[in-house]
Amino acid sequence: MLLNLFFLFSSPMSMLTSFIAVIRTVSVVTGLIIIVDCVALMLVGKINFGTVLPFLIGVVFVAHGIWWHAIRRFITRQRGLSRIWYALWITFGLWLMSFGVFIGSLQQQIKLSQQPLPEVAAIIILGSGTVDGKPTPTLASRLDAAVPIIEAQPNAIVITSGGVGFGRSRSEANIMATYLSEAHSIAFDRIVQEGKSTSTEENLSLSQALLAAQGVSITEPITIVTSDFHTVRAASIARHQGYTQPMTVASMTPLSIRYNAWFREYFAFVSGWLLGEY
Helix, strand or coil: CCHHHHHHHHHHHHHHHHHHHHHHHHHHHHHHHHHHHHHHHHHHCCCCCCHHHHHHHHHHHHHHCCHHHHCCCCCCHHHHHHHHHHHHHHHHHHHHHHHHHHHHHHHHHHHHHHHCCCCEEEEEEEECCECCCEECCHHHHHHHHHHHHHHCCCCCCEEEECCCCCCCCCCHHHHHHHHHHHCCCCCCEEEEEECCCHHHHHHHHHHHHHHHHHCCCCCCCEEEEEEHHHHHHHHHHHHHHHEEEEEEEEHHHHHHHHHHHHHHHHHHHHHHCCCCCC
């Protein structure tokens, strides 16, 4: 009896059936986790590319897990559609591998950003949005992460970088400088404000003139403070622009939105590569 069961479950067909069952279960569970996470974020107003696309992927996962055999039968009846179906899954697999490489690089960059810093010539804090004249939680986290470095390196030039948003009267750089002064007692006149940029590329390119005016060359060690998910792209843009010793410092993204932010950053990184930012 036991021998018969062994041969039953060890047969190729049985193994394939068991494998498909596992894949279906993993698809449903993974899809539900993605859907719940995205819906929770969308309910608090975070309706963007980084929530809508994963939500749709989650729906596809759940649908394939529940109706796998029905979908498979339908696809096999349509010869042209079958080829497209397989091609899409192969493309998805390749994308998943590239996403894994990106996450690995990001984790490595975050670890590097946590190492003790040498003496630097300047500290550039990249903007990340304001609400009602105050930094968003993500931007406040960046500013808070910059404070220990500012205090430990009194000779470093401090630059807050961020322009004037649509319908706003104050630049993000000014709001950032005010926050550092009021919340952390950093001398306001020590902070140089770059208040025209609207992107990471402009943050770093427009800061170059301010650094030069302060007698700092972009070949000197310069710290760039940004969010953990943004470190790879910021460092890549900086090196492309001629910063020869950029060192990123990462502020940690809250766990509730961390992986969603990493997902969105992957596409932002690919977009930057296609636009020639690095």
